[in-house]
């Protein structure tokens with residue numbers, strides 16, 4: 001999963017600093033296929049509001065949700 005240092009790291013979408021208290025979304029590397037519109041989100045951290053405003057949000061949220069479900073179930077993700 002990507003790493004964000006609040007007060008230093010930049011949002012991958014808007015380029016602004018991720019501040020204390022900002023709601024964020026992190027993405028692991030290689031989550032999205034290179035053919036996906038959400039490929040640019042791989043291994044990134046973004047403001048939640050920036051993510052929600054993306055045209056590819058729904059597709060990306062579905063892929064991320066499935067990933068997190070598998071992780072919670074303890075499935076091997078490698």
Ligand SMILES: [Zn+2]
Pocket residue numbers: 011012013014015016046047050
């Ligand atoms: Zn942002």
